[in-house]
Amino acid sequence: MQIENLGSLDRKMTLQFNRADINQAREARLTKISKSMKMPGFRPGKVPKKMVEQQYGMQVDFEVQYDKATQLFYELSKQEGLKLASQPRLEPKSEIDADEIVFDAFFEVLPEVKIGDFSASELTRYTTEVNDPEIDRALDVLRKQRVHYHSRGEAGDHGDGGSDTSAQKDDQVTIDFVGKIDGVEFAGGKADDFQFVIGAGQMLPEFEAATLGLKKGESKTFPMKFPDDYHGAEVAGKTAEFTVTMKDVAWPHMPPVDEEFAKSLGITEGGVEKMRSEIKTNMDREVKRRTEALLKNQVMDELVKQCPLDVPKSLITGEQERLMEAARNDLIQRGIPNAKDAPIPPEMFAEQANKRVRLGLILSDLVKQQNLTATPEQIKASIEETAATYEDPKEVMRWYYSDPSRLKEVEAVVLEENVVKHICSLAKVTDKAVTFEDLSKMS
CATH class of the missing domain: 3.30.70.1050 (Trigger factor ribosome-binding domain)
Incomplete structure (x- = not known):
């Protein structure tokens, strides 16, 4: 040999x-x-x-x-x-x-993993306090999801929208329009009884701006240049002349924050106070999920940075194939035509596969070195935390413990949490307070 x-x-x-x-x-x-x-x-x-x-x-x-x-x-x-x-x-x-x-x-062969020095690593642990203004903004989002429209000038249970009957931002307008380039109508440039909400971004900004101020029955002709990168290649970069006729202007009515609104969200008892409490609970849960994910991503990036190693090509190829299969299954589940035969280049997943394999090798070695394996007690505590968010926690517990593969998934999550705690104990961690809105924009 x-x-x-x-x-x-x-x-x-x-x-x-x-x-x-x-x-x-x-x-x-x-x-x-x-x-x-x-x-x-x-x-x-x-x-x-x-x-x-x-x-x-x-x-x-x-x-x-x-x-x-x-x-x-x-x-x-x-x-x-x-x-x-x-x-x-x-x-x-x-x-x-x-x-x-x-x-x-x-x-x-597998590479030798050398765990680096994390004493100089700098990590940011984000914190967010969910207070009344954040809850109010969340309620506004929920109200906007339940918005309905009334024609301006027509009296109803919710009023007439005021004396100004011209189209305003956030109004839903119904229009007829026709567009011409060099005096000739073009495909897709004409529609009757077309509806959109001004300011929602459905139409090009110039088109939306032209409808502002129009009243029912009024018309307007205006030029509009299509962007050079417009998705319709036949009109991209060209200037068209549009004529718009306003058929209806409807103002938005958002439901008030009252007991009826709470009931529409499934709050049968406790009214507005209970609704705000549940919204805060859900937002706190989202804060926890996002802040933990942001910290974990930093730790994983630091592991890759501090533990350089060669990665077996065979493992990268195998991971690429798994990612390709997952992507294809996702296309199939979404009902994409010919998803089973659609070409998916493996190069799309080369970088992701490399990082995942690299992290897997590092984590495996680190867990063994520092004895960071998830314990049965930790796994149980993690499942109990998840189960507490459901109506029947005992049934959720039973569901997890009835399938070893589900327990493995929880074990993997807990193991990563152990790794994050370990690296944070070695690195320089700075706490930084951010608003819920800013946190929501972070990835």
Whole structure:
């Protein structure tokens, strides 16, 4: 046995064994074939051994030689204490009928992980306090999701929208429009009874601006230049003349924050106070999730930075394939046409795969070195925290503990939390207060 270093992680092992070492396995396999072999003129299992040998001898030689080489490779790898990153690629170096059989096994080994010094690492731990202004903003978002519109000037239960009946920001307008370029109408440039909300970004800013101030029944003609990168290539960069006729102007009415509004959100008891309390609870939970994710991302980036290592190409390729499969499954679930056959270039995932494999190797070594494995108590506490957000926590607990794969997912999360705590204990961590709105914009 001989091992050659072909690169930082690439190795070649030369394997040798005698034909006598595989004769017994060869005979056993030929005997098995003969018992089921069918040939005209012979009953099943009664084909002469010589004929079996003639038809299947070379195939069996290949099989038993590869099997023996594979077995020998793993035995010798264990003896040498090799940490394998991939299965071997076996290449025969001798003739099929040679007495001394030789194979070259090409493979990769796992890199040595050297955990760096984190004493100079700087991390930011974000903090956010959910107070009344944040809750009010969240309520405004919920109210806007339930907005409905009334035509301006028409009295109703919610009023008439005021004396000004012209189109204003946030109004929903209904228009007819026609656009022409060099006096000729173009595809997609005409519509009747078209609705949009001014300021929602559905239309180009210049188009929205032209509708501001128009009253029902009024028309306006104006030029508008399409952006050079406009998605409609036939009009991109060109100037069109649009004529817009206002058919209706409707003002937005958002429901007031009262008991009825609380009931619309599923709050059957406790009214507005209970609603605000539940919104705060949900926002606090979101703050916890986001701040923990931001800190974890910093820690993972620091691990990659402080622990440089070579990554086995075979592991990166395998991770790319998993990411490609996940992307394809996502397309299929979203109902994308021809998702099963859509080309997905592996290069799209090269950087992501490299980082994931690199982190996996570092985390595996760090967890072993520092004994950061998730304990059963930690796993239980994590599940209990999740279960507490549901109506029937006991049922959620049962759901997790009924499937080992779900427990593995929780274990992985807890393990990462242990790593984050460990690195934070070594690094310089600065607390920084941010608003809920700013936190929501961070990724």
